[in-house]
Amino acid sequence: MQLDTYRVVIVGGGFAGLNAARALRKTDADITLIDRSNHHLFQPLLYQVATGGLSPADIAAPIRGLLSKQKNVRVLLGEVTGIDIKSQQLKTTSGVVKYDTLILATGASHSYFGNDGWAANAPGLKSLDDATAIRRKILLAFEAAEQATSDEERTAWLTFAVIGGGPTGVELAGAIGELSRQTLRRDFRSFDPSSARVMLIEGGGRVLPTYSESLSPKAEKSLRKIGVEVMTGAMVTDIRTNGITVRRGESSEDISAKTVLWAAGVQASPLGKMLVESAIAEDATSGLTTDRAGRVPVNSDLTIPGHPEIFVLGDLSSFSH
Secondary structure, eight states, X not given: OOTTSOEEEEEOOSHHHHHHHHHTTTSSOEEEEXXXXXXXXXXXXXXXXXXXXXXXGGSEEEHHHHTTTOTTEEEEEOOEEEEETTTTEEEETTEEEEOSEEEEOOOEEEOOTTOGGGGGTSOOOSSHHHHHHHHHHHHHHHHHHHHOSSHHHHHHHXXXXXXXXXXXXXXXXXXXXXXXXXXXXXXXXXXXXXXXEEEEEESSSSSSTTSOTTHHHHHHHHHHXXXXXXXXXXXXEEEETTEEEEEETTEEEEEEOSEEEEOSOEEEOTHHHHHHHHHHHHOTTOOOOOOTTSOEEOOTTSEETTEEEEEEOGGGEEXXX
16 A cells, blocks of 8 residues: 555445445545454344344355455454544554544444343344344244243243334244244144244334334234234333333233343444544534434534544434434
8 A cells, every 4th residue: 555545444344334335446545444243244134044034144245255356445354442533543453544534334233221131131133143143042942842841831932022113123023923833833743833922012102113104004914914913002121031021001011931032222333432532532622422322413424523534324323414
C-alpha cells in the first residue's frame, strides 16, 4: 500500500458492510474490512438452521471468498477494542488500523430489557452458533419427551415458548410448528409429536407490529393452522430453567416449558457507545449520543454529526429522516 493511498476501513461484514465494500470496487481507495467472524451470514434464514431445515453452510459464505476478486480490499479477522476519532485510528485485536473514512456496520444483538440473567434459559438467534445451539435444544426436547417417565414431564418437554412476535419470533414459532406436525410426525413411538404445544408470546396487541396492520391477522391465521398458539397482550415477567411466568392484564400464569426462545428485542452493537465516547472525549460539546437501543443518530447521508469521515450503517444507525 502506498502512503498516499486513501484508506477506507469498514467494520462489519454483514449486508451493509459487504455492500459498502463492493460499491467501492472501482475506486483507488485501499479498503480494509474487519469482522470478528470469517463469514458473511444471511440472517433472514437463521431460523431455518435453528429448526433443521437448512445446514449452516447454506446461509454462510466466507467473506474472503466473496471479495477475492476485488483487489483493493483486504479482510482482517478481528474485533475493534477502541476508537480514536482524533487520530483517526482503530484499536483492534489484529493491531492498530488507521483510516481516512470509517464505515461502521456491526449490527445488533439480543436485548433482554435489563433481565440479562434470562439469556441462559432463553437463547436468542443472531449467529450460526445461536442457531445450532437452538437446533440442538429443540431436537433434544423431543428426544427427552420420548424417554419421559410421566405425563407432566413429557408435557414440559413438549412445550415450546417463543417470546416476541416480530419476524424472527413468527418464523421460529412457525418452523417449530411445522417440525412437530409434519417433519417429525412419524418418528417417535412413546408420544405424538403433533401434541407439542408451541406458543408465540407477544407483549403488544398484534404480531408483526412493525409491519402493515393488515398482515398481522393473516400471519396469526397461518400460525394457528400449523398449531401455533398465539398470545398477544402477554408480558413475560420471569424465565426459569423449567418454565416462564406470563402476565395478561391483572392475572399471571406459570407455564412449564423446557424450551424457551427469545425474539423480543435487540440492542445495537457496543461499537455505537464506543464511538460516542470517543466523540465526547474529543469534543465534550459534540452532543452525540445513542438512543435507547444503543443506535447512533446519523445525518441523512449516514455520517455522524460533525464527522463527515465517519459513516454508521444498518442496525447500528438511528435514521429518522
